[in-house]
Amino acid sequence: MRLLALLPLMAVAVAHVEHLEPRSQPGVPQPTPVDLRPLEWGDLNIISTTDTHGWLAGHVKEGSYSADFGDFASFLAHMRQQANYRRKDLLVVDSGDLHDGNGLADATNVSGTVSNPIFEKINYDALAIGNHELYLPEIAVDTYKNFAPKWGKKYLTSNTFIKDAHTNKTVPIGKLYNKFRMKFGTRVMSYGFLYNFVGAANNTIIEPANVTVTLPWFQKSLKEDVDVYLIVGHVPVRWAEAVSVINAIRAVHPSKPILLFGGHLHIRDFKAYDGRAFGLSAGRFMETLGWMSVSGIHDRACRVEANCIGKNLTVSRRYLDTNVHTYKTHSLSHRKQRFDTWRGRQITKEITKARKALGVSTVLGCAPQDYFLNRYPYTDSRSLLNLVTKEILPFSIVDKTRPYPTVVFINSGCQRFDVFKGAFTVDDTYIVSPFHDDFEFATVPYKVAKNLLNGLNKAPFQKRAEVQASSTNVTLTPGYVTNDDYGLGGDDWPHSPIPYVATPNYVSTDLPTGLGDNDLVDVAWLSFFTNLMAPLFKKLDPAGNYTIQPYRVGITTYEMWPIFAKAKWANATC
Numbered sequence: 001m002r003l004l005a006l007l008p009l010m011a012v013a014v015a016h017v018e019h020l021e022p023r024s025q026p027g028v029p030q031p032t033p034v035d036l037r038p039l040e041w042g043d044l045n046i047i048s049t050t051d052t053h054g055w056l057a058g059h060v061k062e063g064s065y066s067a068d069f070g071d072f073a074s075f076l077a078h079m080r081q082q083a084n085y086r087r088k089d090l091l092v093v094d095s096g097d098l099h100d101g102n103g104l105a106d107a108t109n110v111s112g113t114v115s116n117p118i119f120e121k122i123n124y125d126a127l128a129i130g131n132h133e134l135y136l137p138e139i140a141v142d143t144y145k146n147f148a149p150k151w152g153k154k155y156l157t158s159n160t161f162i163k164d165a166h167t168n169k170t171v172p173i174g175k176l177y178n179k180f181r182m183k184f185g186t187r188v189m190s191y192g193f194l195y196n197f198v199g200a201a202n203n204t205i206i207e208p209a210n211v212t213v214t215l216p217w218f219q220k221s222l223k224e225d226v227d228v229y230l231i232v233g234h235v236p237v238r239w240a241e242a243v244s245v246i247n248a249i250r251a252v253h254p255s256k257p258i259l260l261f262g263g264h265l266h267i268r269d270f271k272a273y274d275g276r277a278f279g280l281s282a283g284r285f286m287e288t289l290g291w292m293s294v295s296g297i298h299d300r301a302c303r304v305e306a307n308c309i310g311k312n313l314t315v316s317r318r319y320l321d322t323n324v325h326t327y328k329t330h331s332l333s334h335r336k337q338r339f340d341t342w343r344g345r346q347i348t349k350e351i352t353k354a355r356k357a358l359g360v361s362t363v364l365g366c367a368p369q370d371y372f373l374n375r376y377p378y379t380d381s382r383s384l385l386n387l388v389t390k391e392i393l394p395f396s397i398v399d400k401t402r403p404y405p406t407v408v409f410i411n412s413g414c415q416r417f418d419v420f421k422g423a424f425t426v427d428d429t430y431i432v433s434p435f436h437d438d439f440e441f442a443t444v445p446y447k448v449a450k451n452l453l454n455g456l457n458k459a460p461f462q463k464r465a466e467v468q469a470s471s472t473n474v475t476l477t478p479g480y481v482t483n484d485d486y487g488l489g490g491d492d493w494p495h496s497p498i499p500y501v502a503t504p505n506y507v508s509t510d511l512p513t514g515l516g517d518n519d520l521v522d523v524a525w526l527s528f529f530t531n532l533m534a535p536l537f538k539k540l541d542p543a544g545n546y547t548i549q550p551y552r553v554g555i556t557t558y559e560m561w562p563i564f565a566k567a568k569w570a571n572a573t574c
């Protein structure tokens with residue numbers, strides 16, 4: 001028995017390169033395997049996902065991130081088995097944002113109808129709600145009525161509420177907190193926090209985290225005897241909301257271990273709040289998983305908290321690229337062990353079937369080159385925003401029946417991902433441009449039109465999509481290189497960094513040329529930021545009085561891509 005228990009430990013200590021069997025979704029590329037360092041295990045170990053946004057099929061065009069949710073399920077089954085052999089506790093957590101960003105989630109009438117039941121097949125231990133569960137009232141209701149009940153006590157919404165239309169009462173969408181005991185004895189108190197999100201649907205309420213932590217229920221929960229505090233939060237680990245929850249616990253428990261698993265910024269990050277409180281963000285779009293291990297949690301001397309103030313826990317963190325090689329290397333006990341589990345295979349098959357039924361693999365055309373969202377300045381022909389402003393907006397959005405020349409403005413955040421050379425599918429339309437933002441317009445003199453872009457970019461940043469990651473933390477494919485509180489070294493796969501170029505918050509099509517200041521121009525923009533345009537008109541032309549009307553009704557930032565691809569890219573062969 002003892003020998004048996006040791007076997008898996010010995011095997012994984014030697015990370016190895018091995019033959020890759022084709023897995024994931026049919027036909028997707030696999031990365032060239034590299035040697036990976038074994039993971040460090042602690043008393044408590046956590047696998048974390050965040051901001052999955054429907055990418056349950058994995059990245060069908062990028063080998064590094066090609067594992068699907070079936071592979072993820074197989075990986076977790078083996079990791080749980082390893083935890084059992086090692087007699088260590090293992091938690092699997094998610095920090096929210098299941099909607100907006102992939103055909104599997106968004107190609108249904110109500111986003112998540114097909115993808116949520118697949119997501120629910122993963123046995124998470126704690127989950128948080130994201131802002132993308134709260135933009136639309138029907139998604140908030142679906143989350144409350146269908147998603148949250150599937151998880152019971154594990155779906156944690158300590159500061160997020162919904163007005164129940166039937167009872168007329170305001171209630172938490174999930175549970176306020178959950179205390180539980182793990183297999184190998186770790187006693188956990190868990191909470192779920194959302195950052196101070198403004199712009200949620202009218203039927204929802206987000207309570208500021210710094211208010212929640214003063215409430216009697218929260219303070220009372222801190223009196224329970226536990227070994228560790230776990231916060232799953234749709235909140236960046238460095239934001240004030242995260243810090244306020246850490247501080248509130250620390251104020252009562254001077255040395256109790258606190259672990260926070262955040263998200264929202266779509267970056268990998270790790271923060272040490274003190275020697276016994278840590279936060280981790282796992283990335284986005286099922287590109288990377290977060291891994292954290294913590295030892296010292298069961299230190300008997302720490303039962304008297306004063307004894308352990310300033311006594312550091314032993315902590316490791318790692319960001320794992322989601323491909324089958326990563327999963328096999330870290331989870332299998334020995335080389336010959338079969339990776340696929342029955343459950344994993346079933347999930348993979350279900351995803352393949354769902355993608356087929358939704359038609360997301362249907363090819364609309366052939367992209368002639370790569371277009372990157374943040375790899376080049378947006379004036380560069382390899383930039384996706386360059387393609388959008390130079391070709392897609394003029395072709396798909398500008399109303400050619402109007403008598404005046406037109407300038408179209410969008411916020412750069414409405415575009416979310418790269419386009420790769422080759423087949424451009426229905427899935428890609430959801431991946432690149434998931435939001436259904438409609439347009440409005442006004443006819444203004446050229447002297448106003450020419451100053452609008454500058455004015456918009458000076459306005460306070462109005463966020464609809466996620467803030468783009470900062471240049472110090474993130475690069476794009478072929479891989480991420482992460483610099484966090486423990487420095488470099490958190491990335492599981494070694495990657496070469498690629499420069500990250502920030503884009504202006506707002507971009508536009510070219511101004512018409514050869515016009516006088518008083519010549520008329522149609523300016524069109526997303527209704528999402530009409531609240532910025534109207535004051536700008538007033539500022540640029542105090543005497544002007546412009547009528548704002550809907551523009552190209554029925555055509556949104558989503559439709560502009562299929563319209564363009566079908567017309568301009570359909571005749572090329574990939």
Ligand SMILES: [Zn+2]
Pocket residue numbers: 051053097132264266466
């Ligand atoms: Zn997100």
